[in-house]
Amino acid sequence: MCKDLNGFIKELSSIYDRDSMNTYISLYISRSSEQLRFVDRREKTCKLLLTGEELKNFLDTMDDIRDFLVKNHEKNLAVFASRKHNFFKYIFLPVEVKNLLVVDSSPYIRLLARLHDEWESFIILLMSSNYAKIFSVTFGKIRHTKNFSADIINKHKKGGWSQARFQRKRKGSIHAFYLQIRDALQKGDIYMGEKIILAGPGTAKNQFKDILPQKIKSNIVDIIDISIDEEKKLLEESIPLISQLEERKSYETVQQLKREILRDGLAVYGIRDTLHAVKNGQVELLIIEKDYKLRGYLCENCQIVETEEIYRCRYCGKKMSEVDVVEEILEFAERTDAEVEFTDAEEISKLGHIGAILRYK
16 A cells, blocks of 8 residues: 555656566546446457467456455456456546556556646644644545644642742743654654644744744745644635635646747757657656546667657667657656646647757757
8 A cells, every 4th residue: 555645646657567568457447336347348459459478467467356346346446457466456546537447568557657746735824832733635535644742831829939940941841842843854754744734722833933944944835823622624624725826826837838938948848859758757747638648669778769650769779669659659658757737727728739848048
């Protein structure tokens, strides 16, 4: 089971079989009594087209997938598997997806990458000066991850410490509590670079923000003033907020691409130029029209992608595999740590359905 979705997609993008065109099975499927019927239909079709070792691997891998589906038929999920490579990875999805079974030389990641873009993971930190609760939100599903609390003295006892000494001690205790939360975030077991919503009453959340390292602070997308007791209201309002932020990010990304193109800056557009840039590791941010696909040909040995019809690699002479060129561009982007944004903006369609903001020219 995958927990770090971004890392999972990156891992999948780096996997391919140089020697065979049909090694990995990628299955996206929604919870339904029709699950096995869909799998039966696709399996029957694929068996007609495979032979030899490819057919044996396909049948063995489908056996593994079927065993898994029997135990998890009530869940939306994605499975990526190959018996030949002793590879089996999966992720449960909280949203329904279009049923899809792909047999190829590498895992099919486009649908997963699109879901990741549309349902960005984030952290909600609800806190006061002596209490904190952290929630992790992935694919719109909220799960509570950790609680923190501290015994902070709130009242000064007469005849005891001086007021000034009491205040210093209290501030020191609160600061130590904030450091405890900050250190937990920096460890990386509950926070892996997601966007953050800070919430709570009074000034605690702002004081906490001040002690955060810049890398974490830059990921804070909103600060909400709310009572500790209004946890349910906070959670209900946070998911639409992140959705609105994603829509705004998508819009701003397209506008940035337009500006760079108009001033002949750090941008490319169209299949050929984008493919060339992403293979060279130049792409900082890849922008893809949501439903666009383009048939092309790939040499698994050389990792050369051609948009024209060609059946033998012009470099090594090996047989080319028929592929979706956009999927291949996406895989190159993931391997080179480029961000990916899916959009239905009309401007992207006019620019050849795909474009990229570059790190350098």
